[in-house]
Amino acid sequence: MEIVLSGIRPTGNLHLGNYFGAVRNFVRMQEQNQCFFFIADYHSLTTHPKPTDLHGNVKQVLAEYLAAGLDPEKSTLYVQSDLPEVAELYLILNMNAYVGELERVTTFKEKVRKQPDNVNAGLLTYPSLMAADILIHKAHKVPVGKDQEQHLEMTRTFARRFNRMYQEDFFPIPQAYNFGAELVKIPGLDGSGKMGKSEGEGNAIFLIDDPKTIRKKVMRAVTDTGPTQMNQPKTDGVENLFTLLKVVSTPDVVEHFEVQYNNCIIRYGDLKKQLAEDIIAFTEPIRQRILEISSDDNYISRVARMGAEKARESGAATVREVREIIGFRHF
Ligand code: TYM
Numbered sequence: 001m002e003i004v005l006s007g008i009r010p011t012g013n014l015h016l017g018n019y020f021g022a023v024r025n026f027v028r029m030q031e032q033n034q035c036f037f038f039i040a041d042y043h044s045l046t047t048h049p050k051p052t053d054l055h056g057n058v059k060q061v062l063a064e065y066l067a068a069g070l071d072p073e074k075s076t077l078y079v080q081s082d083l084p085e086v087a088e089l090y091l092i093l094n095m096n097a098y099v100g101e102l103e104r105v106t107t108f109k110e111k112v113r114k115q116p117d118n119v120n121a122g123l124l125t126y127p128s129l130m131a132a133d134i135l136i137h138k139a140h141k142v143p144v145g146k147d148q149e150q151h152l153e154m155t156r157t158f159a160r161r162f163n164r165m166y167q168e169d170f171f172p173i174p175q176a177y178n179f180g181a182e183l184v185k186i187p188g189l190d191g192s193g194k195m196g197k198s199e200g201e202g203n204a205i206f207l208i209d210d211p212k213t214i215r216k217k218v219m220r221a222v223t224d225t226g227p228t229q230m231n232q233p234k235t236d237g238v239e240n241l242f243t244l245l246k247v248v249s250t251p252d253v254v255e256h257f258e259v260q261y262n263n264c265i266i267r268y269g270d271l272k273k274q275l276a277e278d279i280i281a282f283t284e285p286i287r288q289r290i291l292e293i294s295s296d297d298n299y300i301s302r303v304a305r306m307g308a309e310k311a312r313e314s315g316a317a318t319v320r321e322v323r324e325i326i327g328f329r330h331f
Contacts, residue, residue: 003139003140005137005174006022006144009039010060013208021184021185027071036311037065037078038080041079042087043126044057047118059297072306089318089319093135097158101154107150131159134152137314137318144183146184155174170322189203189220190221205283211284223237224237245278249275
């Protein structure tokens with residue numbers, strides 16, 4: 001049986017990018033594999049060193065993931081800091097992670113640009129901690145979005161290096177995974193890049209957004225003045241709306257608007273209305289479940305405690321073996 005693992009930072013609500021990039025794949029995989037899903041609260045300190053309500057955020061994200069279909073009976077759902085053994089593996093992996101390779105990671109360079117006053121060592125070694133998350137359960141597959149591809153590459157490098165250095169075929173070499181083969185990047189509504197929780201107001205649609213908010217955000221999405229020639233290439237904002245449509249709408253709806261676009265008779269307002277309604281049809285049942293689950297503190301605590309226990313069983317065993325391989329011995 002394969003081991004599947006994925007995670008998310010508790011720095012905001014769950015959005016469509018998180019869902020279609022990672023969670024949807026995980027939910028499907030939990031039926032047939034041994035699955036771990038965790039909330040990366042240690043990681044969140046790299047960008048949010050003084051969180052105002054860390055515990056509350058973790059609880060909210062747990063509730064949202066449960067609502068999105070993670071099943072605590074089928075998967076191990078846990079909080080990263082409830083598995084402190086991961087910090088030891090992180091320390092060990094850091095001894096064989098080179099500063100040069102860490103400095104070349106795109107997400108690190110991005111963060112240096114975004115938070116020049118807080119270029120901390122945790123940011124630089126983010127890939128080592130992420131590798132520790134994955135390797136501590138000896139995962140084979142990691143359902144993630146495209147933005148995490150390079151981190152997975154680093155994880156493979158660290159796993160291979162460890163295996164080579166200690167001459168043991170110990171860690172499996174994990175793969176980033178998506179059911180559709182290609183990793184996906186869900187675009188935002190502001191005409192640029194990806195949907196993200198820190199990309200600015202109106203860029204992301206959260207699963208917790210009510211229908212009114214979703215309609216407002218979609219109607220304000222960036223477009224252009226419309227095509228003037230048959231089969232004209234699309235501008236970024238318009239391309240993004242089509243990408244979102246492909247994710248939430250049926251193929252005939254997509255086809256309908258493609259034909260209208262290619263014949264220069266499209267009205268973006270119509271496309272946006274349809275897109276908003278199709279997003280709502282998809283998110284509304286999840287939103288209702290989020291509201292239900294997040295009001296049940298006892299249930300969330302029970303899930304987290306049960307997850308912590310299962311995660312520690314698996315993680316502590318790996319760290320014990322790693323200590324053994326390297327040569328640490330108890331007196
Ligand atoms: P995070 O918290 O940024 O995002 C969680 C998951 O959502 C995916 N995602 C997207 N996918 C497609 N399109 C988007 N616009 C989009 N935005 C986010 C991310 O790819 C991710 O899969 N470093 C990770 C958390 C982490 C982790 C791990 C993941 C820590 N350790 C070990 C997997 C395995 C992160 O910051 O994800």
